[in-house]
Amino acid sequence: MALVRRWQVALLGMTGLGAAAFGLIRANRLPRRRASSDISPPARGETTLSRVAQERAARHPGLSGVHLVPDAVDAFAARLLLVKAAERTIDLQYYIWHGDRTGTLLLEAVHEAAQRGVRVRLLLDDNGIAGLDGVLAALNAHRNIEVRLFNPFRIRYPKAIGFLVDFGRLNRRMHNKSFTVDGAVTIVGGRNIGDEYFGAGDGALFADLDVVAIGPVAREVEADFERYWTSESAYPARQILPILGRRKRAKLRSRASVVESDASARRYVERLRSLPLVQDVVEGSLTFEWAEVRMISDDPAKVVRDIEYRNLLAGKLDGAIGRPQREMTIVSGYFVPGEQGTRQLADYARSGVKVTVLTNGYSATDVALVHAGYAPWRKRLLRAGVRLFETAAEVRGVPSKKQRRQGNRLGIGSRLRPTGSGSFAALRSGAATIHAKTITADRERLFVGSFNFDPRSLRLNTELGFVIYSAALAGQVADAFETIVPDAAYEVTLDAQDRLHWTSEQRSAAREPGLGLFDSLLIGFASRLPISWLL
Template sequence: MRASGKLLAMGAALVAAAAIRRAFTLPQRALPDPAPAPDVSQTTLARMTRPSVDAHPGLSGVYLLADGPEAFATRMSLARQAEKTLDLQYYIWRGDRTGTMLLEEVLDAADRGVRVRLLLDDNGIDGLDQVLFALDRHPRVEVRLFNPFPVRWPKVLGYVFDFPRLNRRMHNKSFTVDGQATVIGGRNIGDEYFGVADGPLFADLDVLAIGPVVDEVATQFEAYWNAASSFPARLLLRRVGPRNLRRLRKRSSIVERDPTARRYLKAVRDLEIVRQLAEARLPMEWAKVSLLHDDPGKALGYLKRAEGSDARLSGLLENAIGTPKRELAIIAGYFVPGKRGVANLRALRARGVEVSILTNAYEATDVGAVHAGYAPYRRQLLRAGIRLFEMCDGARQAPSRRERRKGSRLGVSGRLRGSGSGSASALRAGASTLHAKTFAVDRQRLFVGSFNFDPRSIDLNTEMGIVIESPLLAGLVADAFDDVVPENAYEVALSEHRGLIWKRPDLSAPLRREPGMGLRDRLAIGILKRLDIEWLL
């Protein structure tokens, strides 16, 4: 009996193990036959943009979107302009006010006959499974999930059984309409990115672009859409009926009746950019623009750092921007340079290159672990002569009188200046967390994208962004470190005793303790600093 009992127990354990393995195994990936690509050459958007594009051969038109409501309005306006195709690619899409309103625009576009393709990283769609499955049932909509979790709830279990794969995410962000216009940059889809959240708001930066770079974005989208990590949503999501589409429309109507959402929508409708887009008179900077992106195979661990610059964005960036000769200005919400990054920045400084960095102060960050990865490198950067700024919690600091005066002076050309200041200009709206990822080189080239200056962006996540060869825009970002940034951020420096101090124009004396950090915070960050987690950040 004992032997038979052991055999039964062993058999039960094997059966349970096999069941668990099946539960955490991805379904067989079956893709539908691709339909012919729609002809987008005669759409209204094509006719609107063609004269300007033809007048600037080889160049792309770009307009920087630093203001959250303006960034949302641009997406809504473009979605309403769509006649043939709508290709959307995002790391996070929330089911909140702005996320719901944009999903309804997507559904309306499909109802008009627009082919909609929605590619979402599966880590950033909490609570949307039923809505996305219902959308996928629409004959003009196809939803695919990148690097999906086989078990839908709780998703965290997937990390237990398949951590090496699921720890790699698609961080790319693009919104492309009729193959004629695209929005790319740092923003995900959610209230905090568009200035409507009840909690912290993100200072962020996107680029609206037309011209040749749109074709490059479309090619990038196709590569990810057909990548081995992209799975049709219907293979993974729980089947639901068409009533969920009706619920989406009902949910949107509820959102629009919400007082906060109603005020936000009115402000969006009043924005000049909506009319400028509709009337094809948006002032754009025309420049040579290049798209850089990781090969989607990076999400499967196929690409290693040593494999060269043709498949990884970090290597492509080094080739595209060259070696800074005079000036490097970095704005990064998540800045974890690591030993290699610090060595590179110190080498630049040793050659006489002026280096300025803006990242989040502890009181402004939304990820404490990232601060623990960044903080140990501050003294090394400062000793090398690098200027280091940490963004204040915007909810605690109102714009200065000088900033209000400066903002009121901005005209049409100033719109470029306000946007050019990038995430720093967004502080005027009371943003509390820096989320933008941009840097300017020698006042000649500007990078805007999803790439964070951290090990995760370099080695784990897939990323994308553009290099804009524009002295105007690059110079404006560099200039922000002389005017906008010092008035909205702490300047970190070394005291006479080589300790850290935090300075700000409105403070009577420098702070000698880290702003916003209490005893429990210091203990938690101290523990995280001692753990080997930098490679995860």
């Protein structure tokens, strides 16, 4: 999730290096936000995407069509295809946008869309666009593109100084992810924009889950984008970024060309063309599950003031997904339940609900500090009857084809890579990090979105997601906990002496996998610090 670099935030919080300590808030004061009038509203009228979406939705009154996208490469292909198909509008809202292979390819596709007259709006959290100030400024100079930065840093480099002088404001971020084209088709889920989310990098690969949606919920996402776009925390880029022009735009085009000519990037782009998803989209045969879908999100004002629980995404999620009666599954790469979440899950388990959680183990997490927030709650959850599974950065086993299919539905199947013998190694080192955020209740209701089960998603960051009322989809995700998860992760249990134990298909361990002595001391120390609210 690459939040506000959690080790950094925690250390700043511990040492009290905030704005009040230095009295430097005035030096970091933002300019007064002005309404934007740089680009004109697009001409009204039907587009190919809106026509197809309307025709398909008309056969399912009141329902939305949803298609789960667990595969990393499919997830990128879907976005690229939508940009290329855009005729009227492209509205993109993201927490992180990297300037790597996939990030650059998408920006160039967006630029090409603007060249043919599509109105493009980019709403990006300012904490997740490292190194892109010049590129974004150049795009913003285009007559059909506008960039806004959410909760921006006034000091551009190094940005970390901003935390020192204005920690209270900058510690709250926009964690939403949405990708909407022509107001008709949207992609919502856990993925940011970057190689690690799309299977295009040489390093870690994040397992994640997105939803492509059409119908009423797509229009709700578009309306929610508008709410954030016009909020007091969304600043026109021209007020924050340097003013650049044609030379930088030419550099952007050249940069994308270099990416496409790079051998590894070329193989990736070639791979996109052969995907079944591409053909399905081109032919209009992409399958959708038609169901009632409720979009829930935080008020953008959450970054400037505290909001009542019932008005937070978490409060809305409680109401939308309801209290489970039989079973509940949670997939959360950054699982920090805290007192409130632990009590809630323990109560469910004691009342007879089968509660199962999958999260990253220490060796698989990309944010070590999160483990310090999670580890202290394990015993209390286990004593109440909650089942815990943790991924690990090592080969777990050889899942069957059925298990691989069910793993894909869960959002971890993209971690499986074929070996020379045609078998599959699960959750390999460097490809073991869960980034998906899903919840199922009673095999009837499914949540997919950006919300992590942690205090930061609860109180600090804004979030967005779908609650899908579909027994078919919820059941598919829940089934994975009976098949692929036991093979792909350790189950954490308590022995007769109330000590933690880790068990997988291949081994059993009395010590936490991947946690060395130094790591153990560090995590133990961090878990005792009063920083859980930052995690």
